[in-house]
Amino acid sequence: MAETEGARTEVLERKRALMEELAKSTTISSSWPVPVTNETCSAPLRECNTKEWLISVTNGTCSAPLGECNAKELLISITNQYKNAQPLICRAPELLCKDEKSAKFFYPEVVAIGPYHRCKANLKLAEDHKLAAALKFTSGRCIHEFYNKVKNVTAQARACYADKFELTDEEFACMLFFDGCFLLHFIDCCVKKKMEEFTMSTHLHGFIRGDMFLLENQLPFVVLDALMSLKQVKLDDFFLSVIEKARPYEAARAPYHLLDLLRTKLLGPPNDGQQAGQGEPNLNTFRSVKELREVGIKFRLSESHHLSDIKFHPGIVCGTLSLPKIVIDDLTRSQYLNMIALEMCSGSAGDYGITSFAWFLDCLIDRAEDVRELREKEILINALGSDEQVAELFNEIATDLAPDYRAYVQVLTGISDHRKAKFKVSIFRFLDTHFSSPWTAIAFFAALVLLALSVIQTIFTVYPRS
Secondary structure, eight states: OHHHHHHHHHHHHHHHHHHHHHHHHSSOOTTSOOOOOTTSOOSOOOSOOHHHHHHHHHHTOOOSOOTTOOHHHHHHHHHHHHHHSOOOBOOOOHHHHSSHHHHGGGSOSSOOOSSSSTTOGGGTHHHHHHHHHHHHHTTTSOHHHHHHHHHHTHHHHHTTBSSOOOOOHHHHHHHHHHHHHHHHHHHHHHHHTOGGGSOSOGGGHHHHHHHTTOGGGOOOHHHHHHHHTTSOOOHHHHHHHHSTTOOOOOOSSOOSSHHHHHHHHHHOOGGGSOOOOSSOOOTTSOSOHHHHHTTTEEEEEOSSOOTTOOEEEOOSSOEEEEEOOEEEOTTHHHHHHHHHHHHHSTTSTTOOHHHHHHHHHHHHOSSHHHHHHHHHTTSEEEOSSOHHHHHHHHHHHTTTOOOOGGGGHHHHHHHHHHHHOHHHHHHHHHHHHHHSSHHHHHHHHHHHHHHHHHHHHHHHHHSOOO
16 A cells, blocks of 8 residues: 555656646646646556647646657647637627627617627618618629529538527528628628718618627628629728828738727737737736926837827936827727727737726826827827817726736836936926926026126125225
8 A cells, every 4th residue: 555655656756747847848827736646647657639638737636648749839830729719700799798888889879780689679771771782782783693692602601600590591692681781782882982882871881880790790801802802892982081191001811790890900010019928918008198398208109000099208307208190089988999809809819908008098198288298299189079088988998907017118218217207307396397398498598697697796895896
């Protein structure tokens, strides 16, 4: 019995040593728990399904031999599979819907696109208009050609949804066809400035544009691509009208759907702006635009208008924070919340660009005076209403978010270093106090002259001319 216990202990010690070597040779964080107990591995590890083995290790139930498995290559392979996974079209996360004020921004108001909201009574009005839109969009060619294109990708499109729907392939194909024609006909009319050809009332067009960019109201891009193979629609021109002064940008991959395309075009290329840095950022760097301005950090419009283009430029006395143009209107809250929801979906590979941007703006904007400062620098365009409403918008959007703080580590480090330079800050405050306007400058020089005259008078009083 003693020999058995001794052998078992020896095996466990070898397991612990092996796991320590694996932890050193792979990308597993030291904080990742790898339980090794009397109930876990107790045999030499040779041939195994390494993916299943890793899963069983994390669950504390591993009993398969590992042998010569290259854990580092396996982890890289699994990570790459996760990164390459397409985020499925799904329901908005419960975390974002728990607030009633935000929950309503995930549901369509006029038209249902896709299977999630197709049976809602308040959206039935648009169904007849989908037929009219399909007839107009396919005019000039046989409508069956368009339908067959969609039918060929129905199985691929169905796989893009996280949920299963009790629709036959024929019903699913019909839904995709009419919804796709409706979207593309609306976009085509917008681009050609022929909205009179769109059958729904003009006052509903703004609501339709909002419904197009809801996570639960998306159509797989493969459907739109199939329809556009027979009739071209200028999507880039449409997005230039949606995104204020955005530069054209072609992503390295095909979009998943229109909401994903909007997000990609807003953020811009990864190397266009701030790159994720190494190390932990200082999250206590600042609390508002006003606070930054008081320590000599000025604001200016960045060269591009992509949301990723945020940079800090140190100076001899003053620092400069460059920000992209930010347009705030009635659709901003809905679009940001749904893009954040998209980033929370499984398969987004930890890309939290919009989430991080919303968090950064929340750091900058605390009160209405912060909004006013950005407006005066022509960085923020307020088409929503009062400055108080804009401040409230970002304060509410950023609630309970988990951004990637590393996205702005270089900016936050630059701001922190500037604030720590007490001599620079003191010089700025002196100059700001005495030279912020012509009148303060005149008053300062007048005070210097009076002081000099007083000194001269004192000298002549003490040492009178003989």
